[in-house]
Amino acid sequence: MPTLSMIVNGKEVSVEAGAGDLLADVLRDELGLIGTKVSCGEGECGACTVLVDGLSVTSCIYPALKAQGREVTTIEGLPQDGQLHPIQQAFVDVTAPQCGYCIPGMIMSAKALLDENPRPTREKIKEGISGNLCRCTGYYQIVEAIELAAERMAEKGGAR
């Protein structure tokens, strides 16, 4: 089986992966990064969203071998020195998570959005998470959390 080498959350990793293996399964089963959630398994709900070279992808349909040599960021890669990333902290502060199963994917989509557009309008935020389904929250507190994070990050001098 081929060896897949990639940078995951800043660390180089090598795992065996076959042509049929999906990135979500490699992250969860081989690397133990359970924060990446699988729900629909068909790229429809966004729960499995991770960043590959900074762009958000649905890892449940993303062939693992496509990540060869690339930089993958999962929800576990966001905190720095154990401190929650400002997006994560904002989600806590506005009571955004209910069941929480969609939340890592939501936060990763928000990260991709704010990296590209640090001060998005509400409409742009909604577009940014329109591929992420949530059944608990009605999305309002999630949108508010992303707005709050953008505001706080701007005060601190931009996204990291």
Add this chain to the structure above:
Amino acid sequence: MSTRVVGQSVPKKDAASKVRGSRKFPQDFNMEDQLHAKVVWSEYPHARVVKIDISEAEALPGVVKVITAEDVPVNEYGIIIPDQPVLVGEGDKVRWLGDRIAIVVAESEDTARKAGRLVQVEYEPLPVVSDPREAMKPGAPLVHDERGDTNVFRHIKIRKGDWAKGLAEADVVVESYYVTPYVEHVYMQPDAGIGYIDDHGRVTVISAAQWAGHDIPQIAQMLDLPQDQVRIIVPAVGGAFGGREDMHVQHLLALCAYLLRRPVKMVFDGSEVMTRTGKRHPYYVKYRTGATSDGKLTGVEVEIIAESGAHASTSVPVLEAGTSFAAGPYVVPNAKVDAYAVYTNNAVTMAMRGFGTTQSAFIYEMQMSKLADALDMDPVELRMKNLFQDGSIGLTGHEMPEGVGIKEALRQAALAGGWKEEDGRWIRPDLGPPSVAHKRRGLAVACGLKNVGYSFGSDDKATVGVQLALDHSGDIERVTVLTAACDVGMGAQTALAQMAAEALGVGYNQVRVSLVDTAKAPDSGSCSASRLVWIAGNALVRACQEALQKRDQILMAETGETFVAAEHEFRGLSVRETTPYDAETGMCVPHFSYGYTSQIALVEVDTETGETEVLKFWAVQDVGKAVNPEMVRGQAAGGVHMGVGYALTEEYIQQEGVAKTRHLSDYYIPTVMDMPQEFTSVTVEVPDPTGPFGAKGVGEMTTLPTAPAIISAIHDAVGVWIDEFPATAERVWRAMQDK
């Protein structure tokens, strides 16, 4: 009542670990030496199983065992009626696509899946009944022929006052026929879990659940084991909405672990959840409402046929709850209601947010909207004339208990939505021009109420424990709340921690809540019926009071002890009586307590396509006391989300018992773009004296008025009543062509 921690939007106990992605859901658990299981599902909605050949599957390298009916010690289960086989054996019947033939257990998931395809099953197809109205007719195919000679397994009758006179003497009668759709819960975390034998030899399952304590007797019966030999651990649960009241994997994993004595993991894929797990009941409803010309209700006549699908699940209590609210939060002096629960070969239907009362809210609120239209009366004003207040006599002859907040909820909603009140008359706002010429705007209101706790004389109870760690001077340092109440996401653990902090006079951060493990925490009953804040909260507050008394005794006796524990079992019947339906008249005291809600929708309908957009939405909920206001707002927004999908897009389609909606991509739950652009949540607090700090419940009721508000607003916009929903663009467009 002045409170310090209750009423504050403190961070949820589980929020930090959920945003980190570190909190474990059932599929996140793995054990040394674990095996993987896959289910072999029925291929027919109704057929006799002639032969099952597992030889080829068992011969596949890596397959450990193919479990079939003969391996199951007692091959039946069911949350209320044990009418479901765990596995269907040779000579027995499959009754829908969610019945199971076998469980394949293998060293890898891939092998289990491949082996599942090698199980050869020979079926003899039987006639399919896929419409409950047909299923009620004599001579219809019987789904459960072993249970009698009819597919009808519950008929509820309500006869109140002089129902014939109530309609005969009405100035206006509104008559309708409604069909409410099959819908899927769509909890985001697919059913999954791991079964194993614990260090004490107990059959143990880690899985999602809504009532861990009730899975135990079902599993113990299936395995013919004493109940203390079964243990359920419930980690983070990715949503439930009623869909996890029934067991989906718990019994299967218990069976695997029991037979193989090794850890066995099973994860459903999204399609299995969509096609093999239960749904919301469709109701087929004939409804007549009578009123005087000045808008006083004189009577209703209602027939409800609730489709149960292939097994009973919770259909009987769902229908009982739904029927008790057939006339909504309105005083109706005369009523005739007949409600039937009926088996078919379609998907099993089960609890789903509202427990049968969401469908009722659609029918009674559509009737009120139509009545307002027929009387040319403002819809707020019409409702105000008929709404319950404390002591009103309800549909089953009962007195509404203290704490009726529906008039205040409607008043707040109407004012927020732009209505003006002038001398008891309500005047609706001007809606302004549509965004483009071919669109039309519409505005409508709807109300709802939902019982809190189990009903009809059920001995609903919760046990909660509390442990205090004291410092040397007797001050409380840390508190642990012990409860097996499942937190499926809505924040039960947070609310309980807040109530414990309040009752004990400590900080919220000093309180932790135990993990849900039936071997270690007392049974607080189900996470359902919007009951946990009310009933587990009542148990908890009393346990806290007992713990404080014990602490004071320790201090007085100067024993130097630093640990105090107390546990309290609270029974709902100890504070309010409920009684079962009378068999002939239906008269009863149905419920302990109620939450109330009123919502308003502003929509815009495209006259060229029939598409509806919800522009603004106001949700008002009377929760007695908001333990955590931001969590209440989250429940309101989530309830409205489910209601928007119910109203406009969600439809689980089956043909002759075969699922046509097979994936999430075929089933349209609202995305963030589909939600109302503006959403306003207002919480009203009319206390219930039996609730902890006056609290009632909130979880379910927030979905109730959403669909009738939106669909009545569609009528306001384009003049068509959509009585069979969802009001998809196509349905609205066709209705407009037929007008």
